[in-house]
Amino acid sequence: MTSKADQELTTFILDEWKRPVPDAVKQAAQAVADKFGDCVSGILFYGSCLRTGDIEEKVLDFYVIVDSYKEAYQKRWLAIANQICPPNVFYHEMDIAGMTVRCKYAVLSRSDFAFRVRPECLNVSVWARFCQPCILLLPKDDMTRQSIAGDVAQAMKTMISNLLELIPGATNSRDLWVEAFEQTYSAELRSERRGKGLEIYLLDQDRYDALTALAEEAMGIVPGPIPPIKQPPRTERFVPRLKWFARRCNGKFVSFMRLVKAAMTFDGGIDYLAWKIKRHSGVEITVTDRMRRHPILSGISLFWGLKRKGAFK
Structure with a gap:
């Protein structure tokens, strides 16, 4: 109830x-x-x-x-x-x-x-x-x-x-x-x-x-002031x-x-992802025609490079 x-x-x-x-x-x-x-x-x-x-x-x-x-x-x-x-x-x-x-x-x-x-x-x-x-x-x-x-x-x-x-x-x-x-x-x-x-x-x-x-x-x-809480034991x-x-x-x-799956369903997914990453993190990605033709393989190969640049947490 x-x-x-x-x-x-x-x-x-x-x-x-x-x-x-x-x-x-x-x-x-x-x-x-x-x-x-x-x-x-x-x-x-x-x-x-x-x-x-x-x-x-x-x-x-x-x-x-x-x-x-x-x-x-x-x-x-x-x-x-x-x-x-x-x-x-x-x-x-x-x-x-x-x-x-x-x-x-x-x-x-x-x-x-x-x-x-x-x-x-x-x-x-x-x-x-x-x-x-x-x-x-x-x-x-x-x-x-x-x-x-x-x-x-x-x-x-x-x-x-x-x-x-x-x-x-x-x-x-x-x-x-x-x-x-x-x-x-x-x-x-x-x-x-x-x-x-x-x-x-x-x-x-x-x-x-x-x-x-x-x-x-x-x-x-229970709402209201809560007394200071001692740090719980490590366990x-x-x-x-x-x-x-x-x-x-x-x-x-x-x-x-x-992201890999979206590459198959999301028209312009690579371009959108590049725009989104630049907007939020400042990391710029140059999207090539080859990347647009093979979004899944390109996305996987780009992943670790973007990670090193700080595009992802």
Whole structure:
């Protein structure tokens, strides 16, 4: 049974989803949804374009939540690839009122999304990503909207509980979220440098402070001042550190495999990746015609060189 505190946390998410969204974003989301027909449960809009409100010359970020992979794809191999190493990632662009609107969209099933926001999911990418602001577009019905909002609320609790397990002394909202974002960014192949966690927190400080109180209440954590915590014995710190080490190993391997897979599904993927890395890290990549013709082999050969240049954490 859902507690009152859980309901309040979910209501917070539902209220966030009432924010206005530019018509161009709605049209792009509808165009993406049309590719998958009636099996779309909803499309989650997230990322820097949502945070800043700037969409011109940017790439919109969507997660397409589908009822099942089998229903979503006409090609069986795409359904299998999405099941084995979710999500599949695609690219779409369209002209809207004379402006080229670009979007990157990942596909995840309802069941995969529900699992990947829970504490037992080792990979951080979904529960860490949806602690940040998002808006659900084109929900199938109100029951689906409520269900996905509950999953997003669960992502908040998963993020906080996993961080507190590692650092019990993170007693205020700023310390908690900044360190949580730094830890989860380090558990993926990310081009962002250290300090990104603080930047994300400061963009929506009031939001994260409010969410901390709601999530901790839903988790049964007593609010208010907490006395200084003695450093746990070394044996007690070993298991949480081991878990986060496993998350980093898993996250980097899975991120790499997703990049390889995206090379087969993402038109212009090599060019997009080069642009993204330069934007976030300053590392410039010269993309050749040969790299565009053989994106998978080129991506693998480039990986270690980019790692040495500091393009990835």
